[in-house]
Amino acid sequence: MNNRQIIRPEEVLAEYYPPLTDHEAAVEANRCLYCYDAPCTHACPTHIDIPKFIKKIASENVVGAARTILEANLMGATCARVCPVQELCEGACVLNAEERPIMIGRLQRYATDYVYERGIDVFEPGPPTGKKVAVIGAGPAGLTCAGELAKLGHSVTVFEKRELPGGLSTYGIIRLREPVEVALAEVEMVKRLGVEVRTGMELGKNLSFDQLRREYDAVFLSVGLGAVPAMGIPGEEHIIDGLGYIEKSKLDPHGLEVGQNVVVIGAGNTAIDCATIAKRLGAQRVTMVYRRTDAEMTAYLHEYEFAKKEGIEFRFLTQPVRVIAEGGRVRGLECVRMELGAPDASGRPAPVPVPGSEFVLPADQVVKAIGQEKPVLAQMLGLATERGYIKVSDDFETSLPGVYAGGDCVRSRGSASTVMAVEDGKLAAFAIHRKLVPLRAAADD
Amino acid sequence: MADLRINFAGIKSPNPFWLASAPPTNSGAQIHKAFEYGWGGAVWKTIGAPVLNVSNRYGAWHYGSQKMLAINNVELISDRPLEVNLREIRDVKRHWPDRAVIVSAMVESTPEAWRDIVLRIEDTGADGIELNYGCPHGMSERGMGSAVGQVPEYCEQITSWVTSVAKIPVIVKLTPNITNISYPAKAAVAGGAQAISLINTINSIVAVDLDTLEITPNIGGKGGHGGYAGPAVKPIALHLLSQVATTPEVAKSGIPISGMGGISTWKDAAEFLLLGASSLQVCTAVMHYGYRIIEDLCDGLSSWMDSKGFKTVDEVVGKSLWRISDFKDFDLAFRAVARIDLEKCIKCNLCYVACNDTAHQCIDLVDASGNVVQPYSYDVRSNGKHEAVSTRPQPVVREEDCVGCRLCHNVCPVDGCITMVEVPSGRASITWDQLTRERPEVGTDWEAMERYRKEVGIEIH
Numbered sequence A: 001m002n003n004r005q006i007i008r009p010e011e012v013l014a015e016y017y018p019p020l021t022d023h024e025a026a027v028e029a030n031r032c033l034y035c036y037d038a039p040c041t042h043a044c045p046t047h048i049d050i051p052k053f054i055k056k057i058a059s060e061n062v063v064g065a066a067r068t069i070l071e072a073n074l075m076g077a078t079c080a081r082v083c084p085v086q087e088l089c090e091g092a093c094v095l096n097a098e099e100r101p102i103m104i105g106r107l108q109r110y111a112t113d114y115v116y117e118r119g120i121d122v123f124e125p126g127p128p129t130g131k132k133v134a135v136i137g138a139g140p141a142g143l144t145c146a147g148e149l150a151k152l153g154h155s156v157t158v159f160e161k162r163e164l165p166g167g168l169s170t171y172g173i174i175r176l177r178e179p180v181e182v183a184l185a186e187v188e189m190v191k192r193l194g195v196e197v198r199t200g201m202e203l204g205k206n207l208s209f210d211q212l213r214r215e216y217d218a219v220f221l222s223v224g225l226g227a228v229p230a231m232g233i234p235g236e237e238h239i240i241d242g243l244g245y246i247e248k249s250k251l252d253p254h255g256l257e258v259g260q261n262v263v264v265i266g267a268g269n270t271a272i273d274c275a276t277i278a279k280r281l282g283a284q285r286v287t288m289v290y291r292r293t294d295a296e297m298t299a300y301l302h303e304y305e306f307a308k309k310e311g312i313e314f315r316f317l318t319q320p321v322r323v324i325a326e327g328g329r330v331r332g333l334e335c336v337r338m339e340l341g342a343p344d345a346s347g348r349p350a351p352v353p354v355p356g357s358e359f360v361l362p363a364d365q366v367v368k369a370i371g372q373e374k375p376v377l378a379q380m381l382g383l384a385t386e387r388g389y390i391k392v393s394d395d396f397e398t399s400l401p402g403v404y405a406g407g408d409c410v411r412s413r414g415s416a417s418t419v420m421a422v423e424d425g426k427l428a429a430f431a432i433h434r435k436l437v438p439l440r441a442a443a444d445d
Numbered sequence B: 001m002a003d004l005r006i007n008f009a010g011i012k013s014p015n016p017f018w019l020a021s022a023p024p025t026n027s028g029a030q031i032h033k034a035f036e037y038g039w040g041g042a043v044w045k046t047i048g049a050p051v052l053n054v055s056n057r058y059g060a061w062h063y064g065s066q067k068m069l070a071i072n073n074v075e076l077i078s079d080r081p082l083e084v085n086l087r088e089i090r091d092v093k094r095h096w097p098d099r100a101v102i103v104s105a106m107v108e109s110t111p112e113a114w115r116d117i118v119l120r121i122e123d124t125g126a127d128g129i130e131l132n133y134g135c136p137h138g139m140s141e142r143g144m145g146s147a148v149g150q151v152p153e154y155c156e157q158i159t160s161w162v163t164s165v166a167k168i169p170v171i172v173k174l175t176p177n178i179t180n181i182s183y184p185a186k187a188a189v190a191g192g193a194q195a196i197s198l199i200n201t202i203n204s205i206v207a208v209d210l211d212t213l214e215i216t217p218n219i220g221g222k223g224g225h226g227g228y229a230g231p232a233v234k235p236i237a238l239h240l241l242s243q244v245a246t247t248p249e250v251a252k253s254g255i256p257i258s259g260m261g262g263i264s265t266w267k268d269a270a271e272f273l274l275l276g277a278s279s280l281q282v283c284t285a286v287m288h289y290g291y292r293i294i295e296d297l298c299d300g301l302s303s304w305m306d307s308k309g310f311k312t313v314d315e316v317v318g319k320s321l322w323r324i325s326d327f328k329d330f331d332l333a334f335r336a337v338a339r340i341d342l343e344k345c346i347k348c349n350l351c352y353v354a355c356n357d358t359a360h361q362c363i364d365l366v367d368a369s370g371n372v373v374q375p376y377s378y379d380v381r382s383n384g385k386h387e388a389v390s391t392r393p394q395p396v397v398r399e400e401d402c403v404g405c406r407l408c409h410n411v412c413p414v415d416g417c418i419t420m421v422e423v424p425s426g427r428a429s430i431t432w433d434q435l436t437r438e439r440p441e442v443g444t445d446w447e448a449m450e451r452y453r454k455e456v457g458i459e460i461h
Helices: A022-031 A039-043 A050-058 A062-072 A076-082 A104-117 A140-151 A180-192 A209-215 A242-251 A269-280 A301-309 A377-381 A418-436 A438-444 B028-037 B082-095 B111-123 B152-165 B182-190 B231-245 B248-253 B266-274 B284-289 B291-308 B350-358 B385-390 B407-411 B432-438 B446-456
Strands: A132-136 A155-160 A196-199 A218-221 A261-265 A285-289 A313-315 A318-326 A329-343 A349-353 A359-362 A365-368 A403-405 B006-008 B011-013 B017-019 B041-048 B058-063 B066-073 B100-106 B128-132 B170-173 B195-198 B202-204 B226-229 B257-260 B277-282 B336-340 B363-366 B394-397 B418-422
Touching: A022 A050, A022 A104, A039 A050, A039 B385, A050 A062, A050 A104, A062 A076, A062 A104, A076 A104, A076 A180, A076 A418, A104 A180, A132 A140, A132 A209, A140 A155, A140 A180, A140 A218, A140 A418, A180 A196, A209 A218, A218 A418, A242 A269, A242 A365, A261 A269, A269 A285, A269 A301, A269 A365, A285 A318, A329 A365, A403 A418, A418 A438, B006 B277, B011 B100, B017 B291, B028 B041, B028 B082, B028 B291, B041 B082, B041 B111, B041 B128, B066 B231, B066 B284, B082 B100, B082 B111, B100 B111, B111 B152, B128 B152, B152 B170, B152 B182, B182 B195, B182 B231, B182 B248, B195 B231, B226 B231, B231 B248, B231 B257, B231 B266, B257 B266, B266 B277, B266 B291, B277 B284, B284 B291, B336 B394, B336 B407, B350 B363, B350 B407, B407 B418
Parallel strands: A132 A155, A132 A218, A155 A196, A218 A403, A261 A285, A261 A365, A285 A313, B017 B041, B017 B277, B041 B100, B100 B128, B128 B170, B170 B195, B195 B257, B257 B277
Antiparallel strands: A318 A329, A329 A349, A329 A359, B006 B011, B058 B066, B066 B226, B202 B226, B336 B418, B363 B394
16 A cells, blocks of 8 residues: 555546637637538537537637537537537537648637636626526526526526436536536526526425426426436445546545546446546546447447556456445455347347356456436326426427426437536526517527 | 749749748848748848838738738838848859849939949849839838839830840739729830749738727837738739739730749749749738748649659749630630539538528528428427437539529638539530620610520529
8 A cells, every 4th residue: 555656536536628828719719610500510419509619719709609619509608518529519520521620629618718717797687578488407408498598587596306407417527528617607697697506406295396487487397317327236225426536536536445446337428537537536447338339339439448548357248147245345346248139129139148258357446337227207297208308399398288308308319418408498488488478589589 | 853943034043932022031041041941032132222110011901810811011122221132142142143132113203313223232242123113101202112113214224224234134023903903004114124933012001909909010100011021912912913924915915924922832922923923922921921932832843743743843934824814715605513412511501601691592402301491490499419410401402593603612611522523514615705795685685684694594593
């Protein structure tokens, strides 16, 4: 132990990409071709006018650049950091064919950080409509919906069950990609638009859904997903929940216990985040275990490449069957080798255990990040569902009139992401506005 | 290996590249260093009347991430004592007999003052004298520099004062700050000049500071026009060079022209040679990057000459000058249209927006099924790189409607993607001059014009 280097979480988990300097931003912004009807804008789920904001950076109108971004995406500072830009805007950049794409994400961060660091507000609350909207859940979808409604003049209250608002931006994105302060700055911006944010308020506990429906003209549900599901294997009680692991690394990194030999179950982006935390906080060996192969893993390719560079090991076609513990301490994870069989319901080849191939991976800590359960609230509130998610119309209205929903809790198609949640929140706000004040909405068009 | 040596009005140098009269040729120490780097010659920073300089002398124009596309300056002629300059000129020439050492001069406008300076310059052993009729700031307020260059009569008179005394070649340097540069050029010939050089710098205000509202560069709260030079002025210099080179009196006299104005690379140099310059002067590019750029100026020019089969600089000089023509002599039947190489196109749509907003509306966006589509016509619920890239329409030129304006070619960021292709117009060659001599009414009467268009099949959309 004496030889061990002292690890400072604030250093090893600090934001991975440094901010662009003014010079770097100017050079990169000037490289942008200013495409017309640009593919980056099409690829962005919130359709930020990207060439427009980049040219504003080039012309040194950085506040205008931030306004352009935030008009389309109120959580622009978060999305600048957490978006899988390789799959979205930067992946669509025409310069992929010529040299390398524009660093759109980092330019977006440059512009949005500029206004937050200087306390500049680019929007004002709209003239009051006299209408009240309740938003349940202060994640990206809820905050966006609340902020957009406040810009349109509605009185909005956001109810959040956790201690801090921000949802996964605050609790679920590793510091390496987004520090807590960024998420909280966005919350403060929304509050300055007149939105009231009440934390520690949970539906079914200290918050009555029926009362909300009576007191508010509309309700927007942005409740996210449920807990990490159980593995259903012996020794389950020794497995640490990945989202909790990330949360601790953000809010109390000194208090996070990290093993020397950590096994992470799962191969999605959250699993890679957990493995990265373990590695950076001092684990000597971090192994990710996945029952399929690298071709089926849900982590983005760039995340997979990142993990390999971090020195994280991968065991594919490996299924955990039992946690081995002695005296309350984890000693290993017993696994069985798998092989790929016929396609399953998801269309991917189904992994099938190879009889007699059990083996033990030595481990002193096992973390699972195998997705989240579908929102339990849907059944509780009596909402119609689609494949377990809350079912909504094109206007994001649920089966209950005046009750809208968006974000991960309605993501029955496609993959859940922050930027999709923001787009839901924005479009739902516009739909609510049209419903509450149809004449004004029509006049604004 | 091409022979880069030149003999310019009797002044010999191992290559055509001279440092222009400017800060890079302010002292003997600098020119020694420049010659060590390989410069073929140097025109000493103008000597003559006593001056005092100010600080914050150089402004610059930057565009995007490109620094110093142009420089602007209010520095005057040499502020070093005349004797020091003359001593250093003598020293440089003695050390570098094979290089061209030319001395730029500017004194008050009297025959005595000019006679005195000419004799003192000749005493140094310098190869030539350049008369600075171009400095547009400060000196011109004192009746020198461009105040001379802008009045052809003064220009001729002072030139003849000098040429009647001088035994070494006299080069007259012209100002571009004049409506028609051929007049001072003719005056220089009439005054007996052995050569002409151009262009001097252009009057300019380079910027206004948006924080302080001061003029850039700020000189104690004030600012004023300074001389503009650098890559941004090259097209203006090429035009004025060709204008002087094609002025009949100049052409007939056979005197050589030293070209300058934004020469930064060997490519610029070759263009100046092709339009009639036989020595080349460089300033701003050296002020940006130092004397070392001479290596590629020579190397690049030599390689290009080899690739084109030019053995000497003389073979290049003026090679494209015959193509300089007036609009009235252009072939009205020549037709070119834009063609987009679909393999190279990256679908940035810059050609589309340029053509449709500001030119002649002949580029369409075409989807994978061949249908013309409008921009921004995708479903806003679609996203992701695959969707954005795979559904992106392709810009296509409607060649029958293309007027050949060439704007798309100019805005296209991909080399070789949009080319202007010559296509038969189906009409016989004719110039405006020929047409209006045959049918003068076409140039004065719209109905006659319409009849002519119908007759030859010209359709304007």
